[in-house]
Amino acid sequence: MAPVGLSQAVDDAVEAGLRRILGESFDSKMARVPLTLGPTGIDAFGLDPHWARYLFLTVALLHRKYFRTEVHGIDNVPTGRVLLVANHAGQLPLDGALIAAAMFMDAEPPRIVRAMVEKWAVGLPFVSMLFARVGQVTGVPENATRLLQQGEALLVFPEGVRGVAKTFEHRYQLADFGSGFMRLAIETETPIVPVAVVGAEEQYISVANFDALAKVLGMPAFPIVPQLLVPGGQLPLPTRYRLWFGEPMRFVGDIDDDDAVLEEKVWLVRQTVQAMLTKALAERKHVFW
């Protein structure tokens, strides 16, 4: 049948593309990822490695070819459970995708990073399905705890929407960090690896946020991005991403501590990410190369 032949041809092309970009087959790389898959080959959160390869090829191309990401210090990421805490920017969460790509393509053993998806996005058609199939989970504490107990790598953006939707004038200035991640790290005794992402702030230049419209549409933010009006400007600008993975930080304490006590620890992580950002920016010669 023709459609079967066509889908086989697409599968073969994807496989060949992945082999070229990964230097090995996707399956052999996937086999080294520490995962708990069920008998049907997918995990309980919906991660489907067979399906994920299609999206993965896209992200791998963005990582290697489009954004030409420089990755520093990925060896700092310990094996076993880990919480990656990164700055968030760029209107679309491409920073998350590129951190995930780096962890899969550049770390050994390769890791599948789980990010906590904004609850609002889980209600969107396709988005929720797509995210689930590539292993992303709804951003609630119960999911995070469970994944860490399984020994997985979790990516959190403590700035949340405040970070991703920030306007250009506030670039590389960290918004306030939520303290949920710290409670999680202490509760599950998970090391925190601070991650500084440089390059995301310039991919979509937002000049303002239309808060009233966002409220009407039920969206967390409605950024005004002039480049979207220019033909081709819908694509993010091809900035060069730089990912800096810091030394793991370990925190102990009582999870029932007051927020004020936790704040100090959160502040420490925030300052570390900010310092890493400042250093990375100082070393950057150009936004695009």
Add this chain to the structure above:
Amino acid sequence: MTMDAIETSDAPLSGEAVLITGICGRLGKQLARMLHRKGPVVGVDRRAFPDKPRDIVHAQVDIRRKKLKDVFRGTNIRAVVHLGVLHDPRASAADHHSWNVAGFAKLLEYVAQFRVPKLVLLSSANVYGPQSSNPQFLTEDAPLLGGQNFSDIRDLIELDMLAQSFFWKLPETETVILRPVHILGTVHNAPSNFLRKDPIVTILGFDPMMQVVQQSEVVSAIECALRRGVRGTFNVAGPEPASLSRLIKILGRQKISVPYGVTRAVLSRMWSWRLTSFPPPEIDHIRYVCMVDDRRSRQELGFTPTMSLEATVLSVDEGRW
């Protein structure tokens, strides 16, 4: 058969009996067949039980009637298993309330009055409700938010809560609440009926992970709950979770994906014209996750599902012609 049947029945009533409400349902019959070999079984159902095994005593009474008390009075009951929950989405709100809430309250009254040592309620994981903000696995202490978007099931939540209040009101009775995920099999419930459709309609852009459990496994879970010393609330799940599309693939059925707004509008219209038995808010079950963490039932209840995902899903087609 009427209440007189209890007195005239030739069934031996030696030892202590298990009373099953809703015994004439498919699940009730299966449970009765499993239990009657081990000890006396008394069934309560307003429906007839034509092919009942000889040693089962069936009292054809409405649980809201006072006659129910006579059943308790005349029998030495060691456990009450409440399966007689009204799920019919077409029944009126008043019926739902009087049957599920008032009827169950009456049953609880007798359990307390006659000092029945065990009460098992078959609730449902639907009481948690499918929501976009649900954690992937809901534990037993998660809030029961099922009525938030689907007010018609509030009586089922109330039922669950009533049983919960028994934990402290009557601590000498071992109360067990089972919250199984979608039960599949020959039963005529929403998930089984949905999977029997061909083609199956799904929501465009959504493919939630789901848990299913075969009806015979639910019967085993009830049997585990009847063991002495077991009490508390337990989520009951079957084989590993799978996406809705995977379930459809196992059945080999056609899938039609329709945008949410269209599905909702068409279903609402069909519902008002009485062309469907699926209430529109139930669409959320094929849109969002409502999965449970069943570790407690595996560890404390001692329930381990044995059927494969394929066998569980394919069982919806058993007994069809």
